[in-house]
Amino acid sequence: MKTLLTSFSLSFLLSPAHAATAQTPVPPVTQPAGPSGAVADASSTAVKTPVGADYKLVPGDKLRVEVYKDAQLSQSVQVRPDGKITLPLANDVPAAGRTPTELRDAIVSSLKPYMANPTVTVMVVETVPPTIYVMGEVNANGPQPLVGKVDVLQALAMAKGLTDFANKKNITIRRGSQLLKFNYSDAVKGKGQALYLQPGDTIIVP
Numbered sequence: 001m002k003t004l005l006t007s008f009s010l011s012f013l014l015s016p017a018h019a020a021t022a023q024t025p026v027p028p029v030t031q032p033a034g035p036s037g038a039v040a041d042a043s044s045t046a047v048k049t050p051v052g053a054d055y056k057l058v059p060g061d062k063l064r065v066e067v068y069k070d071a072q073l074s075q076s077v078q079v080r081p082d083g084k085i086t087l088p089l090a091n092d093v094p095a096a097g098r099t100p101t102e103l104r105d106a107i108v109s110s111l112k113p114y115m116a117n118p119t120v121t122v123m124v125v126e127t128v129p130p131t132i133y134v135m136g137e138v139n140a141n142g143p144q145p146l147v148g149k150v151d152v153l154q155a156l157a158m159a160k161g162l163t164d165f166a167n168k169k170n171i172t173i174r175r176g177s178q179l180l181k182f183n184y185s186d187a188v189k190g191k192g193q194a195l196y197l198q199p200g201d202t203i204i205v206p
Contacts, residue, residue: 136203
């Protein structure tokens with residue numbers, strides 16, 4: 001008896017939670033799945049860190065940027081300490097604080113002067129643990145893990161408090177290109193709203 005074996009080709013599209021693909025008339029590209037089901041292709045490694053669509057990129061995150069049908073423009077990049085990535089033609093593109101979808105759209109805009117209807121996919125390959133930084137007139141300078149919702153007052157407490165020389169009314173939180181002011185004296189009295197920190201924030205106590 002002859003047994004007829006039929007081969008099936010199984011392919012998985014990258015889910016929106018892991019990547020953002022520009023919506024253009026170009027048909028989507030399917031990619032074969034590896035043994036564990038992780039999306040892979042000939043030029044990129046499997047996604048190591050699943051992230052949600054609302055995940056905000058931070059310095060240190062490793063990304064894979066794929067430009068459809070252009071191997072030279074497709075790059076593995078890491079978000080630099082200044083919050084940017086560098087790509088051919090697109091040059092420096094701000095990434096920190098953006099979702100993968102927002103970064104994808106920014107890259108597409110940067111490539112449009114050089115390409116007609118560029119199709120771009122941004123994949124988060126590896127993330128760094130969320131961290132904040134405290135520096136200046138505190139008793140324990142340095143990075144702190146950001147676990148859950150942490151406000152400035154709590155972060156200063158984890159830094160073992162202010163020194164005797166701290167300017168309590170002129171504390172600054174650097175958030176990307178933003179500078180936010182924080183008055184420690186008012187906060188300990190319960191005045192004003194709590195200022196919650198975001199990954200990458202730096203508290204500067206003069």
